[in-house]
Amino acid sequence: KTCLLVRFKDGAFLAGSFISTVGIDFRNKVLNVDGVKVKLQIWDTAGQERFRSVTHAYYRDAHALLLLYDVTNKASFDNIRAWLSEIHEYAQQDVVLMLLGNKADASHDRSVRREEGERLAKEFGVPFMETSARSGLNVELAFTAIAKELKHRSMKEPDEPKFKLHEYVNKEMKTAGCCRS
Ligand SMILES: Nc1nc2c(ncn2[C@@H]2O[C@H](COP(=O)(O)OP(=O)(O)OP(=O)(O)O)[C@@H](O)[C@H]2O)c(=O)[nH]1
Numbered sequence: 001k002t003c004l005l006v007r008f009k010d011g012a013f014l015a016g017s018f019i020s021t022v023g024i025d026f027r028n029k030v031l032n033v034d035g036v037k038v039k040l041q042i043w044d045t046a047g048q049e050r051f052r053s054v055t056h057a058y059y060r061d062a063h064a065l066l067l068l069y070d071v072t073n074k075a076s077f078d079n080i081r082a083w084l085s086e087i088h089e090y091a092q093q094d095v096v097l098m099l100l101g102n103k104a105d106a107s108h109d110r111s112v113r114r115e116e117g118e119r120l121a122k123e124f125g126v127p128f129m130e131t132s133a134r135s136g137l138n139v140e141l142a143f144t145a146i147a148k149e150l151k152h153r154s155m156k157e158p159d160e161p162k163f164k165l166h167e168y169v170n171k172e173m174k175t176a177g178c179c180r181s
Helices: 002-010 049-059 074-078 080-090 114-124 139-155 165-175
Strands: 024-033 036-045 064-070 096-102 128-130
Touching: 002 024, 002 036, 002 096, 002 139, 024 049, 024 139, 036 049, 036 139, 049 080, 064 074, 064 080, 064 139, 074 080, 074 114, 080 114, 096 114, 096 139, 096 165, 114 128, 128 165, 139 165
Parallel strands: 064 096, 096 128
Antiparallel strands: 024 036
């Protein structure tokens, strides 16, 4: 999670970093979305179980949640169902969700296939993409898509058609041949 956020914020990869997030941390980034400045305040939660009660407190105020698993770690993928039920319990009902399978670059160590991620995302009706903090694959796209959805929700003109996050993500992935850094 931290590496993905640092890649998005600073365009760099923290190679060999083993510093676990303690509790919660945040970073801001301003994006230009269709000529409008959108300020994203992105909270980076600790994945470790012992910080769970701290992170719960932040779900309620989140407008969007990015759920990450590690494609080289099957347990992290299996945990997604548990995270989703936590989200249903603690987050706002209309929170924007996206599922990301990170470390897509690590092809030799992969233990979760892209199709498995796609299937899970479909089951829960959330947009999905694989990302890589190392190569930058789809990182900008994931955050930009969320920013577009949030901008649309807060500034929508009465006659403006609804922004469709799913469709936007699918279209962008197709245009880029599924992968872009
Ligand atoms: N190959 C590869 N390694 C990655 C990628 N993203 C992160 N890593 C490595 O995975 C390890 C953990 O990354 P972090 O970003 O610190 O993980 P985290 O989810 O923030 O961890 P916690 O704070 O403990 O919950 C580090 O050794 C990173 O170098 C990636 O896209 N590709």
